[in-house]
Amino acid sequence: MSRTIVGIDVGSSKICTLVGEVEDEGGIRVIGVGLGPARGIRRGVVVNVAEASASIAASIEHAERTSGYKIERAYVGLSGTHISSLNSRGVVGISRREHGITLEDVDRALDAAHAIAVPHNQEVVHVIPRGYVVDGQNGVHDPVGMHGFRLEVEAHIVIASSSSIQNLVKCVEQVNVEVDELVLASIAAGDAVLTDTERDMGVVVADIGAGTTDLAIFIDGSVWHTVTLGLGGEYITSDIAIGLRLPPDVAEGIKLEHGHAIAFQVSPDERFTVSGLDGGARQPVLRWQLAEIIEARVEEILAMIQQEIKRSGYDGLLPAGVVLCGGTAQLSGIQDLGRDIMGLPVRVGAPQEMHGLVDKVSNPAHAVGAGLMGWGLTVDTRPQLRRSGPGLGSRLLNWLRVFLPG
Numbered sequence: 001m002s003r004t005i006v007g008i009d010v011g012s013s014k015i016c017t018l019v020g021e022v023e024d025e026g027g028i029r030v031i032g033v034g035l036g037p038a039r040g041i042r043r044g045v046v047v048n049v050a051e052a053s054a055s056i057a058a059s060i061e062h063a064e065r066t067s068g069y070k071i072e073r074a075y076v077g078l079s080g081t082h083i084s085s086l087n088s089r090g091v092v093g094i095s096r097r098e099h100g101i102t103l104e105d106v107d108r109a110l111d112a113a114h115a116i117a118v119p120h121n122q123e124v125v126h127v128i129p130r131g132y133v134v135d136g137q138n139g140v141h142d143p144v145g146m147h148g149f150r151l152e153v154e155a156h157i158v159i160a161s162s163s164s165i166q167n168l169v170k171c172v173e174q175v176n177v178e179v180d181e182l183v184l185a186s187i188a189a190g191d192a193v194l195t196d197t198e199r200d201m202g203v204v205v206a207d208i209g210a211g212t213t214d215l216a217i218f219i220d221g222s223v224w225h226t227v228t229l230g231l232g233g234e235y236i237t238s239d240i241a242i243g244l245r246l247p248p249d250v251a252e253g254i255k256l257e258h259g260h261a262i263a264f265q266v267s268p269d270e271r272f273t274v275s276g277l278d279g280g281a282r283q284p285v286l287r288w289q290l291a292e293i294i295e296a297r298v299e300e301i302l303a304m305i306q307q308e309i310k311r312s313g314y315d316g317l318l319p320a321g322v323v324l325c326g327g328t329a330q331l332s333g334i335q336d337l338g339r340d341i342m343g344l345p346v347r348v349g350a351p352q353e354m355h356g357l358v359d360k361v362s363n364p365a366h367a368v369g370a371g372l373m374g375w376g377l378t379v380d381t382r383p384q385l386r387r388s389g390p391g392l393g394s395r396l397l398n399w400l401r402v403f404l405p406g
Contacts, residue, residue, distance in 0.1 A: 004031075006063075006074035007372025008056065008177075009185070010168065012211030013234060013327070014038050015059035017074070018361060018369040019067040020354075028373050029356035032067025034059040043211035043230055044079030044185070046167040049174075057175040066357075073178040075372040076168065078125065079185040079212050081230045082161035087130065088113040091152045101134070101143045105151055113155035123165065126158040126184060128223050141221065156223050158184055180376065186214035186226055188371030193325050193349030193364070194218060203320035205349070206305050207367060208328035210234040213301060217314050225312040229304050233328035236297045243293045244285060245277055254290060261298045261333035263291035291333075298334060302341045309342070321345030325367035 003022040008015070019032030036059040040051025060071050090113030094105055106129075114127050132140040133152040143151060169179050189207040190199075199218045207214040210233045217225040233255075241251035254274055260266050266288040273282040305322070309315045321344035324334060329348050338346035350362050351370035361370055 004069055005373045005376035006071050006177075007077070007188075007369045007376065008059070008074045008172065009077045009188075009366070009369040009372065010041060010044075010052075010056065010171075011038055011077075011079075011209050011368075012041055012044055012232065013209070014365075015055050016366060016369040017056075017059040017063035017071070018366070018373055019063050019069050019071065020356070020373040022377060023355070026377075027353055027355060028377060030354055030358065030361055030373075031356055032063040032065075032069060033357055033360045034061065034063030034066065036062060040171075041211075043081060043232075044209070044228070045082065045164050046171055049167060049171055052167075053171045053174045056171055056177075060175060060177060071177055073180050074172070075180050075188075075376045076172055076182055077185040077188055077368045077372055078160060078165070078168065078182045079209070079214055079228055080160070080164055081212065081228050082122075082164050083125075083158065083184065083226070083228050084122075084160075085156060085158045085226045086116070087224070088116055088155050088157055089152060090114070090155060091150065094149055094151060097147065097149065100145045100147050101151055103144060106132075106144060106153070109151050109153040110155055113153055114157065116157065118159060121162055122159050123162050124157060125160050125165070125182060126156070126187070128156040128158070128187075130154040130156055130222050130224055131220060139220075156226070158226055181379070183372055183375050184214070184216075184226060185209075185368045186216035186228070187223060188375055189214065189325050189367040190216050190218060190223075190371065191374045192351040192367045192371035193323055195352075196221070198320040198323065201320040202314070202318040204305070204309060204318060204322045204344075206322055206324050206326075206329075208232055208301060208324060208326040210327065213305065213326075215305060215308055217309070217312055217318070219314060219317055224314060227308055227312075229301075229308065231301055231304060233326075235301075236294055236328070239293050239297050240290065244274070244290070246274060247277060250274060254285075255294065256330070258287055258290055259294050259331050260287070260291040261295055261331045261337045263288050263295050265333055265336075266291045294331065295337070298328075298331065298337060299341060301328070302334075302338050306342045318344060321347070323347055323349040325349045325364040327365040329364040 017034035020028040040048030046052045090109045092108045132143045134148040190205040202219045213229040270287040
């Protein structure tokens with residue numbers, strides 16, 4: 001019987017449920033897609049449990065119809081400005097040196113790195129090794145089997161609001177789906193759109209969704225920095241609605257169909273028609289006017305990304321530049337504008353190495369959903385630091401995600 005993996009990307013504007021079958025050669029064949037509008041969610045955080053649960057249920061139902069598969073469990077993306085991160089170091093002595101370093105030694109080192117003060121209303125989501133040091137030898141990616149007396153680990157720790165986590169898990173469990181694991185959206189997106197070369201060289205993945213922009217910096221094959229910015233594509237839509245006096249849904253539609261991130265690249269004579277707020281006759285709009293509105297807000301989002309890259313201190317370690325994904329990354333001209341503003345190589349990334357219904361998922365908007373399936377594909381190869389607590393729902397909230405880089 002083939003193994004099936006489900007990923008649910010709970011975004012601010014849409015819920016995307018993807019169902020994939022694991023192929024014999026190790027890849028994923030997408031067999032089900034469920035897309036629907038998100039309600040009860042703002043900036044990646046549940047603000048109305050009933051509405052959010054209904055939105056998730058509709059997306060899951062659609063995915064079940066297209067796949068013919070009953071969804072009972074899933075990997076779920078986590079986003080929101082409540083998420084923070086820090087780097088920590090753990091040091092342990094090797095317990096049984098004659099056998100070399102074991103996974104138990106690695107877990108103890110990661111446990112030592114995790115021994116940090118966490119506010120009472122927050123909890124650890126991920127503990128991710130950045131690299132290991134064995135008896136002073138730096139640059140070790142996988143210390144298991146090596147001989148030594150002292151093991152050090154540099155770990156990236158992701159922390160999130162306990163209440164936000166509980167509300168999200170509650171929404172999914174209310175529709176009779178168990179949460180295998182919560183995965184930070186930017187890390188999931190990176191799994192889907194980045195190449196191994198980019199990860200090793202140093203790269204930023206920026207998932208620009210509707211309500212938030214999720215960033216992750218990858219260096220030497222692992223995550224070094226993560227953050228969520230409270231700005232996304234819905235702010236562009238809002239500016240269009242105000243500037244052109246349009247209903248929000250109409251503004252969103254023309255952004256997707258006619259939008260461009262660089263006004264001077266648009267012909268001054270190009271125009272389209274649109275219905276206004278009064279529902280009367282369609283009015284002509286010059287496309288460059290729309291592009292001017294979009295350009296101003298996209299510049300702001302890209303400038304915030306650049307500022308965060310500099311704040312991280314890793315701006316000089318990113319020769320592979322920036323990979324943009326998320327729905328806003330589909331805007332024409334955003335790649336060129338990104339290069340101009342950030343002074344780095346910029347490309348737009350879409351999920352890679354997918355089969356099956358690829359025509360429905362091979363665009364930047366589905367990077368997180370595809371990455372969640374990829375995460376589930378490799379979960380058995382990544383050691384868990386700790387699983388504790390009564391019941392699956394409670395146990396999930398205490399899981400610490402740990403994986404070896406590279």
